[in-house]
Amino acid sequence: MNNIYIWQTDIWRMLTQSQATRGHALLLKGRKGIGKLTFARNLAKSLLCEKPSTDTEACGSCPSCGWFEQEGHPDFRLVEPEALAALADEAMAETSSDAETNTEMVPGSAKGKKKPSKQIGVEQIRALTDLVHMSSHRNGYKIILIHPAETMNLAAANALLKNLEEPPPQTLFILVTHRPQSLLPTIRSRCRQITMPTPDLATAIAWLKQQGAKDPETSLAAAGYAPLAALEFDDDDYLTRHKTFIRQIGTPSGFNPILLAEEMQKFDLPTAVSWMQKWCYDLMSFRTTGKIRYHLPMLATIKSLVSEIDPRSLASYSRSLISTQRLARHPLNPRLFLEEMLLSYAMLIAPARSKYAD
Ligand SMILES: [Zn+2]
Known part of the structure:
Protein backbone atom coordinates (compact mmCIF):
# COMPACT_ATOMS: atom_id res chain seq x y z
CA MET A 1 0.00 0.00 0.00
CA ASN A 2 1.46 3.31 -1.04
CA ASN A 3 -0.22 5.93 1.06
CA ILE A 4 -0.96 4.05 4.23
CA TYR A 5 1.68 4.03 6.96
CA ILE A 6 2.94 0.53 7.48
CA TRP A 7 1.76 0.45 11.12
CA GLN A 8 -1.80 1.22 10.00
CA THR A 9 -2.33 -1.49 7.38
CA ASP A 10 -4.35 -3.87 9.58
CA ILE A 11 -6.75 -1.13 10.66
CA TRP A 12 -6.98 0.02 7.05
CA ARG A 13 -7.98 -3.44 5.85
CA MET A 14 -10.56 -3.78 8.58
CA LEU A 15 -12.21 -0.41 7.97
CA THR A 16 -12.30 -0.65 4.20
CA GLN A 17 -13.72 -4.17 4.16
CA SER A 18 -17.37 -3.17 4.33
CA GLN A 19 -19.63 -0.43 5.47
CA ALA A 20 -20.65 -2.54 8.44
CA THR A 21 -17.12 -2.38 9.87
CA ARG A 22 -17.32 1.43 9.91
CA GLY A 23 -20.85 2.16 10.99
CA HIS A 24 -21.94 5.77 10.54
CA ALA A 25 -19.41 7.39 12.84
CA LEU A 26 -15.79 6.56 13.54
CA LEU A 27 -13.68 7.94 16.35
CA LEU A 28 -9.98 7.58 15.55
CA LYS A 29 -8.04 8.09 18.75
CA GLY A 30 -4.39 7.79 19.63
CA ARG A 31 -1.36 9.84 20.47
CA LYS A 32 -0.18 12.87 18.55
CA GLY A 33 2.15 12.38 15.62
CA ILE A 34 1.25 8.85 14.53
CA GLY A 35 -0.63 9.80 11.36
CA LYS A 36 -4.30 9.70 12.42
CA LEU A 37 -5.36 12.63 10.28
CA THR A 38 -3.55 11.38 7.19
CA PHE A 39 -5.21 8.02 7.72
CA ALA A 40 -8.63 9.66 8.04
CA ARG A 41 -8.10 11.68 4.86
CA ASN A 42 -6.92 8.64 2.94
CA LEU A 43 -9.91 6.69 4.17
CA ALA A 44 -12.31 9.42 3.04
CA LYS A 45 -10.56 9.75 -0.30
CA SER A 46 -10.69 6.01 -0.97
CA LEU A 47 -14.35 5.71 0.03
CA LEU A 48 -15.19 8.53 -2.39
CA CYS A 49 -12.95 7.23 -5.18
CA GLU A 50 -14.71 5.86 -8.22
CA LYS A 51 -12.04 3.30 -9.10
CA PRO A 52 -10.28 2.18 -5.92
CA SER A 53 -7.42 -0.32 -6.28
CA THR A 54 -7.58 -3.91 -5.04
CA ASP A 55 -6.00 -2.69 -1.78
CA THR A 56 -8.99 -0.31 -1.61
CA GLU A 57 -6.68 2.67 -1.99
CA ALA A 58 -7.90 5.71 -3.91
CA CYS A 59 -6.86 5.64 -7.58
CA GLY A 60 -5.70 9.25 -7.65
CA SER A 61 -6.91 9.82 -11.19
CA CYS A 62 -10.74 9.71 -11.24
CA PRO A 63 -12.77 12.97 -11.05
CA SER A 64 -13.59 12.27 -7.42
CA CYS A 65 -9.92 11.92 -6.46
CA GLY A 66 -9.19 15.09 -8.44
CA TRP A 67 -11.75 17.09 -6.48
CA PHE A 68 -10.53 15.63 -3.24
CA GLU A 69 -6.96 16.67 -3.93
CA GLN A 70 -8.12 20.17 -4.90
CA GLU A 71 -9.98 20.40 -1.54
CA GLY A 72 -13.23 20.78 -3.47
CA HIS A 73 -15.09 17.47 -3.27
CA PRO A 74 -18.81 18.26 -2.96
CA ASP A 75 -19.43 15.20 -0.77
CA PHE A 76 -16.57 15.81 1.62
CA ARG A 77 -16.19 18.36 4.37
CA LEU A 78 -13.25 18.94 6.72
CA VAL A 79 -14.29 20.66 9.93
CA GLU A 80 -11.48 22.17 11.95
CA PRO A 81 -10.87 25.27 14.11
CA GLU A 82 -10.32 28.46 12.13
CA ALA A 83 -6.90 28.83 13.70
CA LEU A 84 -5.78 25.51 12.25
CA ALA A 85 -7.13 26.34 8.80
CA ALA A 86 -5.33 29.70 8.96
CA LEU A 87 -2.12 27.93 9.90
CA ALA A 88 -2.49 25.55 6.95
CA ASP A 89 -3.07 28.51 4.61
CA GLU A 90 0.04 30.22 5.92
CA ALA A 91 2.06 27.06 5.42
CA MET A 92 0.80 26.85 1.83
CA ALA A 93 1.75 30.48 1.26
CA GLU A 94 5.24 30.02 2.65
CA THR A 95 7.35 28.97 -0.27
CA SER A 96 10.60 29.11 1.61
CA SER A 97 11.28 27.13 4.72
CA ASP A 98 13.93 29.32 6.33
CA ALA A 99 14.72 29.09 9.96
CA GLU A 100 12.69 32.28 10.45
CA THR A 101 9.35 30.61 9.79
CA ASN A 102 9.87 28.35 12.75
CA THR A 103 9.94 31.23 15.15
CA GLU A 104 6.50 32.50 14.19
CA MET A 105 4.27 29.59 14.88
CA VAL A 106 1.46 31.39 16.64
CA PRO A 107 -1.38 31.82 14.14
CA GLY A 108 -3.08 35.13 13.59
CA SER A 109 -0.34 37.09 15.28
CA ALA A 110 -0.56 39.86 12.67
CA LYS A 111 -1.64 43.10 14.31
CA GLY A 112 -5.19 44.30 13.96
CA LYS A 113 -6.56 41.00 12.67
CA LYS A 114 -9.23 39.24 14.68
CA LYS A 115 -7.69 36.16 16.21
CA PRO A 116 -8.94 32.99 14.51
CA SER A 117 -10.80 30.72 16.89
CA LYS A 118 -9.10 27.65 18.32
CA GLN A 119 -12.45 25.95 18.79
CA ILE A 120 -14.89 24.35 16.40
CA GLY A 121 -18.04 26.43 16.80
CA VAL A 122 -21.69 25.45 16.53
CA GLU A 123 -22.14 27.37 13.28
CA GLN A 124 -19.52 25.11 11.68
CA ILE A 125 -21.56 22.03 12.60
CA ARG A 126 -24.84 23.66 11.56
CA ALA A 127 -23.28 24.47 8.20
CA LEU A 128 -23.16 20.74 7.55
CA THR A 129 -26.95 20.43 7.49
CA ASP A 130 -27.27 20.80 3.74
CA LEU A 131 -24.57 18.29 3.02
CA VAL A 132 -25.99 15.81 5.50
CA HIS A 133 -29.59 15.99 4.32
CA MET A 134 -29.15 16.16 0.58
CA SER A 135 -28.28 13.13 -1.47
CA SER A 136 -24.65 12.90 -2.49
CA HIS A 137 -23.48 14.48 -5.71
CA ARG A 138 -21.84 11.30 -6.89
CA ASN A 139 -24.40 8.77 -5.69
CA GLY A 140 -22.08 7.52 -3.03
CA TYR A 141 -20.96 8.45 0.38
CA LYS A 142 -20.90 11.82 2.08
CA ILE A 143 -18.02 12.14 4.49
CA ILE A 144 -17.42 14.62 7.27
CA LEU A 145 -14.02 14.73 8.93
CA ILE A 146 -13.83 16.53 12.27
CA HIS A 147 -10.36 17.31 13.58
CA PRO A 148 -9.26 17.72 16.30
CA ALA A 149 -12.63 16.57 17.59
CA GLU A 150 -11.88 17.69 21.16
CA THR A 151 -11.84 21.33 20.02
CA MET A 152 -15.62 21.32 19.46
CA ASN A 153 -17.20 23.60 22.00
CA LEU A 154 -20.21 22.37 23.94
CA ALA A 155 -22.79 23.81 21.56
CA ALA A 156 -20.99 22.32 18.58
CA ALA A 157 -20.74 18.95 20.28
CA ASN A 158 -24.46 18.97 21.06
CA ALA A 159 -25.32 19.89 17.50
CA LEU A 160 -23.18 17.04 16.25
CA LEU A 161 -24.78 14.69 18.73
CA LYS A 162 -28.16 15.22 17.07
CA ASN A 163 -26.68 13.99 13.80
CA LEU A 164 -25.12 11.00 15.46
CA GLU A 165 -28.36 10.05 17.18
CA GLU A 166 -30.30 10.03 13.93
CA PRO A 167 -27.65 9.10 11.44
CA PRO A 168 -28.41 10.40 7.98
CA PRO A 169 -28.20 7.69 5.31
CA GLN A 170 -24.98 7.20 3.33
CA THR A 171 -23.09 9.54 5.60
CA LEU A 172 -19.91 8.82 7.50
CA PHE A 173 -18.58 11.01 10.28
CA ILE A 174 -14.90 10.58 11.08
CA LEU A 175 -13.75 12.17 14.31
CA VAL A 176 -10.01 12.38 14.99
CA THR A 177 -8.68 13.06 18.46
CA HIS A 178 -5.68 12.55 20.70
CA ARG A 179 -7.75 13.50 23.74
CA PRO A 180 -10.83 11.25 23.60
CA GLN A 181 -11.51 11.89 27.29
CA SER A 182 -12.24 15.53 26.47
CA LEU A 183 -15.16 14.54 24.25
CA LEU A 184 -18.71 14.24 25.55
CA PRO A 185 -19.25 10.64 26.68
CA THR A 186 -22.46 10.62 24.63
CA ILE A 187 -20.45 11.41 21.51
CA ARG A 188 -17.89 8.75 22.24
CA SER A 189 -20.56 6.14 22.77
CA ARG A 190 -22.23 6.96 19.46
CA CYS A 191 -19.01 6.32 17.55
CA ARG A 192 -17.16 3.21 16.64
CA GLN A 193 -13.96 3.84 18.60
CA ILE A 194 -10.70 2.86 16.95
CA THR A 195 -7.41 3.04 18.80
CA MET A 196 -4.84 4.03 16.22
CA PRO A 197 -1.58 2.12 16.67
CA THR A 198 1.83 3.57 17.50
CA PRO A 199 4.57 1.69 15.65
CA ASP A 200 7.14 -0.30 17.62
CA LEU A 201 10.62 1.18 17.86
CA ALA A 202 12.20 -0.81 15.02
CA THR A 203 9.34 -0.03 12.62
CA ALA A 204 9.45 3.65 13.50
CA ILE A 205 13.22 3.89 13.05
CA ALA A 206 13.08 2.06 9.71
CA TRP A 207 10.33 4.40 8.54
CA LEU A 208 12.21 7.52 9.64
CA LYS A 209 15.34 6.32 7.82
CA GLN A 210 13.25 5.88 4.69
CA GLN A 211 12.15 9.49 5.07
CA GLY A 212 15.77 10.58 5.20
CA ALA A 213 15.82 11.44 8.90
CA LYS A 214 19.32 12.32 10.05
CA ASP A 215 19.10 11.08 13.58
CA PRO A 216 16.03 8.82 13.94
CA GLU A 217 16.80 7.51 17.43
CA THR A 218 17.25 10.93 19.03
CA SER A 219 14.33 12.57 17.27
CA LEU A 220 12.08 9.66 18.07
CA ALA A 221 12.92 9.74 21.75
CA ALA A 222 12.48 13.53 21.81
CA ALA A 223 9.06 13.18 20.19
CA GLY A 224 7.81 10.56 22.63
CA TYR A 225 8.07 7.80 20.02
CA ALA A 226 5.54 9.27 17.61
CA PRO A 227 7.23 8.96 14.20
CA LEU A 228 5.55 11.86 12.39
CA ALA A 229 6.28 14.22 15.25
CA ALA A 230 9.84 12.89 15.20
CA LEU A 231 10.23 14.06 11.60
CA GLU A 232 9.60 17.62 12.78
CA PHE A 233 12.30 17.18 15.38
CA ASP A 234 14.69 16.11 12.64
ZN1 LIG B 1 -10.17 7.76 -7.62
Whole structure:
Protein backbone atom coordinates (compact mmCIF):
# COMPACT_ATOMS: atom_id res chain seq x y z
CA MET A 1 0.00 0.00 0.00
CA ASN A 2 1.46 3.31 -1.04
CA ASN A 3 -0.22 5.93 1.06
CA ILE A 4 -0.96 4.05 4.23
CA TYR A 5 1.68 4.03 6.96
CA ILE A 6 2.94 0.53 7.48
CA TRP A 7 1.76 0.45 11.12
CA GLN A 8 -1.80 1.22 10.00
CA THR A 9 -2.33 -1.49 7.38
CA ASP A 10 -4.35 -3.87 9.58
CA ILE A 11 -6.75 -1.13 10.66
CA TRP A 12 -6.98 0.02 7.05
CA ARG A 13 -7.98 -3.44 5.85
CA MET A 14 -10.56 -3.78 8.58
CA LEU A 15 -12.21 -0.41 7.97
CA THR A 16 -12.30 -0.65 4.20
CA GLN A 17 -13.72 -4.17 4.16
CA SER A 18 -17.37 -3.17 4.33
CA GLN A 19 -19.63 -0.43 5.47
CA ALA A 20 -20.65 -2.54 8.44
CA THR A 21 -17.12 -2.38 9.87
CA ARG A 22 -17.32 1.43 9.91
CA GLY A 23 -20.85 2.16 10.99
CA HIS A 24 -21.94 5.77 10.54
CA ALA A 25 -19.41 7.39 12.84
CA LEU A 26 -15.79 6.56 13.54
CA LEU A 27 -13.68 7.94 16.35
CA LEU A 28 -9.98 7.58 15.55
CA LYS A 29 -8.04 8.09 18.75
CA GLY A 30 -4.39 7.79 19.63
CA ARG A 31 -1.36 9.84 20.47
CA LYS A 32 -0.18 12.87 18.55
CA GLY A 33 2.15 12.38 15.62
CA ILE A 34 1.25 8.85 14.53
CA GLY A 35 -0.63 9.80 11.36
CA LYS A 36 -4.30 9.70 12.42
CA LEU A 37 -5.36 12.63 10.28
CA THR A 38 -3.55 11.38 7.19
CA PHE A 39 -5.21 8.02 7.72
CA ALA A 40 -8.63 9.66 8.04
CA ARG A 41 -8.10 11.68 4.86
CA ASN A 42 -6.92 8.64 2.94
CA LEU A 43 -9.91 6.69 4.17
CA ALA A 44 -12.31 9.42 3.04
CA LYS A 45 -10.56 9.75 -0.30
CA SER A 46 -10.69 6.01 -0.97
CA LEU A 47 -14.35 5.71 0.03
CA LEU A 48 -15.19 8.53 -2.39
CA CYS A 49 -12.95 7.23 -5.18
CA GLU A 50 -14.71 5.86 -8.22
CA LYS A 51 -12.04 3.30 -9.10
CA PRO A 52 -10.28 2.18 -5.92
CA SER A 53 -7.42 -0.32 -6.28
CA THR A 54 -7.58 -3.91 -5.04
CA ASP A 55 -6.00 -2.69 -1.78
CA THR A 56 -8.99 -0.31 -1.61
CA GLU A 57 -6.68 2.67 -1.99
CA ALA A 58 -7.90 5.71 -3.91
CA CYS A 59 -6.86 5.64 -7.58
CA GLY A 60 -5.70 9.25 -7.65
CA SER A 61 -6.91 9.82 -11.19
CA CYS A 62 -10.74 9.71 -11.24
CA PRO A 63 -12.77 12.97 -11.05
CA SER A 64 -13.59 12.27 -7.42
CA CYS A 65 -9.92 11.92 -6.46
CA GLY A 66 -9.19 15.09 -8.44
CA TRP A 67 -11.75 17.09 -6.48
CA PHE A 68 -10.53 15.63 -3.24
CA GLU A 69 -6.96 16.67 -3.93
CA GLN A 70 -8.12 20.17 -4.90
CA GLU A 71 -9.98 20.40 -1.54
CA GLY A 72 -13.23 20.78 -3.47
CA HIS A 73 -15.09 17.47 -3.27
CA PRO A 74 -18.81 18.26 -2.96
CA ASP A 75 -19.43 15.20 -0.77
CA PHE A 76 -16.57 15.81 1.62
CA ARG A 77 -16.19 18.36 4.37
CA LEU A 78 -13.25 18.94 6.72
CA VAL A 79 -14.29 20.66 9.93
CA GLU A 80 -11.48 22.17 11.95
CA PRO A 81 -10.87 25.27 14.11
CA GLU A 82 -10.32 28.46 12.13
CA ALA A 83 -6.90 28.83 13.70
CA LEU A 84 -5.78 25.51 12.25
CA ALA A 85 -7.13 26.34 8.80
CA ALA A 86 -5.33 29.70 8.96
CA LEU A 87 -2.12 27.93 9.90
CA ALA A 88 -2.49 25.55 6.95
CA ASP A 89 -3.07 28.51 4.61
CA GLU A 90 0.04 30.22 5.92
CA ALA A 91 2.06 27.06 5.42
CA MET A 92 0.80 26.85 1.83
CA ALA A 93 1.75 30.48 1.26
CA GLU A 94 5.24 30.02 2.65
CA THR A 95 7.35 28.97 -0.27
CA SER A 96 10.60 29.11 1.61
CA SER A 97 11.28 27.13 4.72
CA ASP A 98 13.93 29.32 6.33
CA ALA A 99 14.72 29.09 9.96
CA GLU A 100 12.69 32.28 10.45
CA THR A 101 9.35 30.61 9.79
CA ASN A 102 9.87 28.35 12.75
CA THR A 103 9.94 31.23 15.15
CA GLU A 104 6.50 32.50 14.19
CA MET A 105 4.27 29.59 14.88
CA VAL A 106 1.46 31.39 16.64
CA PRO A 107 -1.38 31.82 14.14
CA GLY A 108 -3.08 35.13 13.59
CA SER A 109 -0.34 37.09 15.28
CA ALA A 110 -0.56 39.86 12.67
CA LYS A 111 -1.64 43.10 14.31
CA GLY A 112 -5.19 44.30 13.96
CA LYS A 113 -6.56 41.00 12.67
CA LYS A 114 -9.23 39.24 14.68
CA LYS A 115 -7.69 36.16 16.21
CA PRO A 116 -8.94 32.99 14.51
CA SER A 117 -10.80 30.72 16.89
CA LYS A 118 -9.10 27.65 18.32
CA GLN A 119 -12.45 25.95 18.79
CA ILE A 120 -14.89 24.35 16.40
CA GLY A 121 -18.04 26.43 16.80
CA VAL A 122 -21.69 25.45 16.53
CA GLU A 123 -22.14 27.37 13.28
CA GLN A 124 -19.52 25.11 11.68
CA ILE A 125 -21.56 22.03 12.60
CA ARG A 126 -24.84 23.66 11.56
CA ALA A 127 -23.28 24.47 8.20
CA LEU A 128 -23.16 20.74 7.55
CA THR A 129 -26.95 20.43 7.49
CA ASP A 130 -27.27 20.80 3.74
CA LEU A 131 -24.57 18.29 3.02
CA VAL A 132 -25.99 15.81 5.50
CA HIS A 133 -29.59 15.99 4.32
CA MET A 134 -29.15 16.16 0.58
CA SER A 135 -28.28 13.13 -1.47
CA SER A 136 -24.65 12.90 -2.49
CA HIS A 137 -23.48 14.48 -5.71
CA ARG A 138 -21.84 11.30 -6.89
CA ASN A 139 -24.40 8.77 -5.69
CA GLY A 140 -22.08 7.52 -3.03
CA TYR A 141 -20.96 8.45 0.38
CA LYS A 142 -20.90 11.82 2.08
CA ILE A 143 -18.02 12.14 4.49
CA ILE A 144 -17.42 14.62 7.27
CA LEU A 145 -14.02 14.73 8.93
CA ILE A 146 -13.83 16.53 12.27
CA HIS A 147 -10.36 17.31 13.58
CA PRO A 148 -9.26 17.72 16.30
CA ALA A 149 -12.63 16.57 17.59
CA GLU A 150 -11.88 17.69 21.16
CA THR A 151 -11.84 21.33 20.02
CA MET A 152 -15.62 21.32 19.46
CA ASN A 153 -17.20 23.60 22.00
CA LEU A 154 -20.21 22.37 23.94
CA ALA A 155 -22.79 23.81 21.56
CA ALA A 156 -20.99 22.32 18.58
CA ALA A 157 -20.74 18.95 20.28
CA ASN A 158 -24.46 18.97 21.06
CA ALA A 159 -25.32 19.89 17.50
CA LEU A 160 -23.18 17.04 16.25
CA LEU A 161 -24.78 14.69 18.73
CA LYS A 162 -28.16 15.22 17.07
CA ASN A 163 -26.68 13.99 13.80
CA LEU A 164 -25.12 11.00 15.46
CA GLU A 165 -28.36 10.05 17.18
CA GLU A 166 -30.30 10.03 13.93
CA PRO A 167 -27.65 9.10 11.44
CA PRO A 168 -28.41 10.40 7.98
CA PRO A 169 -28.20 7.69 5.31
CA GLN A 170 -24.98 7.20 3.33
CA THR A 171 -23.09 9.54 5.60
CA LEU A 172 -19.91 8.82 7.50
CA PHE A 173 -18.58 11.01 10.28
CA ILE A 174 -14.90 10.58 11.08
CA LEU A 175 -13.75 12.17 14.31
CA VAL A 176 -10.01 12.38 14.99
CA THR A 177 -8.68 13.06 18.46
CA HIS A 178 -5.68 12.55 20.70
CA ARG A 179 -7.75 13.50 23.74
CA PRO A 180 -10.83 11.25 23.60
CA GLN A 181 -11.51 11.89 27.29
CA SER A 182 -12.24 15.53 26.47
CA LEU A 183 -15.16 14.54 24.25
CA LEU A 184 -18.71 14.24 25.55
CA PRO A 185 -19.25 10.64 26.68
CA THR A 186 -22.46 10.62 24.63
CA ILE A 187 -20.45 11.41 21.51
CA ARG A 188 -17.89 8.75 22.24
CA SER A 189 -20.56 6.14 22.77
CA ARG A 190 -22.23 6.96 19.46
CA CYS A 191 -19.01 6.32 17.55
CA ARG A 192 -17.16 3.21 16.64
CA GLN A 193 -13.96 3.84 18.60
CA ILE A 194 -10.70 2.86 16.95
CA THR A 195 -7.41 3.04 18.80
CA MET A 196 -4.84 4.03 16.22
CA PRO A 197 -1.58 2.12 16.67
CA THR A 198 1.83 3.57 17.50
CA PRO A 199 4.57 1.69 15.65
CA ASP A 200 7.14 -0.30 17.62
CA LEU A 201 10.62 1.18 17.86
CA ALA A 202 12.20 -0.81 15.02
CA THR A 203 9.34 -0.03 12.62
CA ALA A 204 9.45 3.65 13.50
CA ILE A 205 13.22 3.89 13.05
CA ALA A 206 13.08 2.06 9.71
CA TRP A 207 10.33 4.40 8.54
CA LEU A 208 12.21 7.52 9.64
CA LYS A 209 15.34 6.32 7.82
CA GLN A 210 13.25 5.88 4.69
CA GLN A 211 12.15 9.49 5.07
CA GLY A 212 15.77 10.58 5.20
CA ALA A 213 15.82 11.44 8.90
CA LYS A 214 19.32 12.32 10.05
CA ASP A 215 19.10 11.08 13.58
CA PRO A 216 16.03 8.82 13.94
CA GLU A 217 16.80 7.51 17.43
CA THR A 218 17.25 10.93 19.03
CA SER A 219 14.33 12.57 17.27
CA LEU A 220 12.08 9.66 18.07
CA ALA A 221 12.92 9.74 21.75
CA ALA A 222 12.48 13.53 21.81
CA ALA A 223 9.06 13.18 20.19
CA GLY A 224 7.81 10.56 22.63
CA TYR A 225 8.07 7.80 20.02
CA ALA A 226 5.54 9.27 17.61
CA PRO A 227 7.23 8.96 14.20
CA LEU A 228 5.55 11.86 12.39
CA ALA A 229 6.28 14.22 15.25
CA ALA A 230 9.84 12.89 15.20
CA LEU A 231 10.23 14.06 11.60
CA GLU A 232 9.60 17.62 12.78
CA PHE A 233 12.30 17.18 15.38
CA ASP A 234 14.69 16.11 12.64
CA ASP A 235 14.79 19.58 11.14
CA ASP A 236 18.29 21.11 11.39
CA ASP A 237 17.36 24.37 13.06
CA TYR A 238 15.02 22.62 15.44
CA LEU A 239 17.57 19.95 16.36
CA THR A 240 20.26 22.55 17.00
CA ARG A 241 18.02 24.71 19.17
CA HIS A 242 16.80 21.71 21.09
CA LYS A 243 20.34 20.44 21.62
CA THR A 244 21.54 23.85 22.83
CA PHE A 245 18.60 24.20 25.20
CA ILE A 246 19.07 20.75 26.70
CA ARG A 247 22.83 21.12 26.93
CA GLN A 248 22.38 24.36 28.87
CA ILE A 249 19.77 23.16 31.34
CA GLY A 250 21.80 19.97 31.76
CA THR A 251 24.99 21.83 32.73
CA PRO A 252 24.42 23.29 36.20
CA SER A 253 27.79 25.03 36.44
CA GLY A 254 27.42 27.04 33.25
CA PHE A 255 23.68 27.55 33.25
CA ASN A 256 22.69 31.16 32.64
CA PRO A 257 18.90 31.55 32.74
CA ILE A 258 18.92 35.22 31.68
CA LEU A 259 21.05 34.57 28.63
CA LEU A 260 19.06 31.50 27.60
CA ALA A 261 15.79 33.42 27.95
CA GLU A 262 17.16 36.10 25.69
CA GLU A 263 18.27 33.59 23.07
CA MET A 264 14.94 31.79 23.11
CA GLN A 265 12.52 34.73 23.32
CA LYS A 266 11.59 34.61 19.65
CA PHE A 267 11.18 30.87 19.61
CA ASP A 268 7.80 29.14 19.88
CA LEU A 269 7.17 29.31 23.63
CA PRO A 270 4.82 26.32 24.02
CA THR A 271 7.53 24.22 22.39
CA ALA A 272 10.17 25.57 24.76
CA VAL A 273 7.96 24.80 27.76
CA SER A 274 7.30 21.30 26.47
CA TRP A 275 11.06 20.74 26.21
CA MET A 276 11.38 21.71 29.86
CA GLN A 277 8.44 19.45 30.74
CA LYS A 278 10.02 16.48 29.00
CA TRP A 279 13.32 17.20 30.71
CA CYS A 280 11.65 17.26 34.12
CA TYR A 281 9.69 14.15 33.23
CA ASP A 282 13.01 12.36 32.71
CA LEU A 283 14.44 13.70 35.98
CA MET A 284 11.38 12.48 37.88
CA SER A 285 11.24 9.22 36.00
CA PHE A 286 14.89 8.47 36.66
CA ARG A 287 14.38 9.15 40.35
CA THR A 288 11.46 6.80 40.70
CA THR A 289 12.19 4.05 38.16
CA GLY A 290 15.82 4.50 37.09
CA LYS A 291 14.61 4.88 33.50
CA ILE A 292 14.23 7.84 31.18
CA ARG A 293 12.15 8.31 28.08
CA TYR A 294 13.13 11.41 26.13
CA HIS A 295 16.81 12.15 26.51
CA LEU A 296 18.53 8.82 26.12
CA PRO A 297 21.99 10.23 25.26
CA MET A 298 21.88 12.35 28.45
CA LEU A 299 21.43 9.49 30.88
CA ALA A 300 24.67 10.13 32.79
CA THR A 301 23.93 13.86 33.15
CA ILE A 302 20.41 13.17 34.37
CA LYS A 303 21.70 10.64 36.86
CA SER A 304 24.14 13.03 38.47
CA LEU A 305 21.68 15.93 38.43
CA VAL A 306 18.94 13.91 40.10
CA SER A 307 21.27 12.93 42.92
CA GLU A 308 21.80 16.60 43.77
CA ILE A 309 18.33 18.11 43.65
CA ASP A 310 15.55 17.97 46.16
CA PRO A 311 12.83 15.56 44.98
CA ARG A 312 9.99 17.61 46.48
CA SER A 313 11.14 20.80 44.77
CA LEU A 314 11.43 18.86 41.54
CA ALA A 315 7.88 17.57 41.86
CA SER A 316 6.48 21.01 42.59
CA TYR A 317 8.47 22.62 39.76
CA SER A 318 7.16 19.98 37.34
CA ARG A 319 3.62 20.66 38.50
CA SER A 320 4.10 24.39 38.02
CA LEU A 321 5.05 23.76 34.39
CA ILE A 322 1.47 22.70 33.66
CA SER A 323 0.20 26.22 34.29
CA THR A 324 3.29 27.66 32.60
CA GLN A 325 2.31 25.68 29.51
CA ARG A 326 -1.21 27.11 29.69
CA LEU A 327 0.17 30.66 29.70
CA ALA A 328 2.72 30.02 26.98
CA ARG A 329 0.36 30.90 24.14
CA HIS A 330 -0.20 34.46 25.29
CA PRO A 331 2.66 35.74 27.41
CA LEU A 332 2.75 39.48 28.03
CA ASN A 333 6.48 39.49 27.55
CA PRO A 334 8.15 36.39 26.08
CA ARG A 335 11.57 37.13 27.55
CA LEU A 336 10.26 37.67 31.08
CA PHE A 337 8.06 34.60 30.71
CA LEU A 338 11.10 32.47 29.86
CA GLU A 339 13.22 34.11 32.55
CA GLU A 340 10.68 33.17 35.17
CA MET A 341 10.57 29.55 34.05
CA LEU A 342 14.35 29.30 33.79
CA LEU A 343 15.14 31.16 37.02
CA SER A 344 12.90 28.80 38.97
CA TYR A 345 14.70 25.94 37.30
CA ALA A 346 18.04 27.49 38.24
CA MET A 347 16.90 27.57 41.87
CA LEU A 348 15.85 23.96 41.61
CA ILE A 349 19.29 22.86 40.43
CA ALA A 350 21.15 25.30 42.71
CA PRO A 351 22.55 22.52 44.94
CA ALA A 352 24.09 20.88 41.88
CA ARG A 353 25.44 24.26 40.74
CA SER A 354 27.31 24.94 43.96
CA LYS A 355 28.79 21.47 43.84
CA TYR A 356 30.12 21.94 40.33
CA ALA A 357 31.29 25.48 40.99
CA ASP A 358 33.98 24.34 43.42
ZN1 LIG B 1 -10.17 7.76 -7.62
